[in-house]
Amino acid sequence: MSARYENRDVPLGPPRRRALLALLLIRLGRVVPTTVLIEELWRDARPQQAVATLQSHISHLRRALTPAAGPGRSAILCHQAPGYVLRLASDQVDAYRFEQLISTGRRLLAGQNPPAARDYLTRALTLWHGAPYAEFHTHPSIADESARLEQMRLTALESSAEAGLLLGRTAEVVAELESEVRQHPARERMVGHLMTALFRSGRQAEALELYASTRSYLVEEFGVDTSADLQKLHTALLRQELGGRTRGATGGPARPAATAFPRQVRTTMSSTVTRPAAPAEPAELAESAESALGAQEVPNGRERGTPAASAVLLPPPDEPGIAPPLIGRERELNLLVAAMAETAAGHGHLACVLGFSGLGKTHLV
Known part of the structure; x- marks a missing residue:
């Protein structure tokens, strides 16, 4: 986690102070009670003067963040009974911009506008740099937020792939999804998009192998079969019914689908x-x-x-x-x-x- 002001890093201090800022960030704009902050920062190892120690960390953070507030404006980190609140606009925090871009992209995709949807989703994914809040894995609430953001990233990736398939950008979709599917073999929607992209790229055998490996993984790890949607997609692949023709990446003329099943x-x-x-x-x-x-x-x-x-x-x-x-x-x-x-x-x-x-x-x- 880092903070920047006018292209310079803002010094945030030692790990516990950074964790305090993270606890306020994941509840941006909401008052976090003092008792909650103390419990989450120290748990069973709280100091004798826990409130005073917390106030000291708050004071140091407030000074570090003061330049971002601007002259004549109230502080970003404020006391408000029964605790403290971080007052930042959502567009000043990349995690919140990330969520807003994903929401807009998915709404455009549902509205049958795949070019704009893919643009917004791509912009969201470019904001991603490693696991969020990774240094705070021992703090349960921050770890939960990290996991939530990771799930949002995977959802954005799947929606972006869906838009890419609608635009005929099969090679791009294959490149985006191959490594992700290896890391997340239980994401059946992602697997389905990769199967479709492989099929339309003339790699039907690999699409079949991907289905077989996914099915084996689900059976061995969870004792369940693939979902009905993925089974239908697999059947459509076998019957050469995956779209037949796809639009060109630039909206140009249609192009033929992959080669015949008996030969592949x-x-x-x-x-x-x-x-x-x-x-x-x-x-x-x-x-x-x-x-x-x-x-x-x-x-x-x-x-x-x-x-x-x-x-x-x-x-x-x-x-x-x-x-x-x-x-x-x-x-x-x-x-x-x-x-x-x-x-x-x-x-x-x-x-x-x-x-x-x-x-x-x-x-x-």
Whole structure:
């Protein structure tokens, strides 16, 4: 914690005097009773003349802060029964400016003005320099305020990322969130924004890995699954439904979203190939594949169906090194893609592709 006046540091004195100023700062503009200040400054080790000692610290602080009041103006630190009050404008304290900028930025975001919202939130985050009030961690009320401000910073970061995604600034969002998500893996809103930014940057595999690691962390640390919102986002990622197209960072023309799911998500699928005693007809093959991979009951009572045909995006037939698309196997291919998506989501599957030799099982898988 520091105080500056006309670009010069104001000497605040020893640690207990600095703690006194911090106790008044976190209750800016409110009277803090003398008994509360003594209890929070000394707790069980209060001096015999606690009131006189407190008054001495108040006197030294008042002299140190007098230049900031200006000539002919009342003191910043005043006595007001039953205690003392610090009279500073909120814009003279960076922590309060920080809160005001965040409030304005979030209000602009709710009002569908992401450019202005991101500007205000960025300005708020630039005021952040290390953990607030870190030197007073042994004082419970100051430590609580430090934790509150840290939560506000994370909320501002999430709101700024949301505005950045609306503006199409996916690379910036990834750079802003990657290290923060590592430090705060339980912040599911932040994880969701990073997953979206990775997906739209063409890094779909990393987005899936991030979901898997977040889910594992929540299960191991807290015994809970991911939230419904994050699960919906994960499903949308698997189905290639995360926005489709995003606006350019400058409001320019739309640009295509990330590449097709079957070519990006590297999920190993085990295939068991068997030979029936007699050659099977194509209708029988389709039926056997559907019985092995079809809809199944899940714990919440709904059925897992197959994705729409539009969800299966095949590479063009003339792309170098890529086999031409299958003809007449749309249903079987959809079943396999659905099984792979469910496997990536943590629901294991064994996909059995059955048929006689030369029918194209390897090509299908």
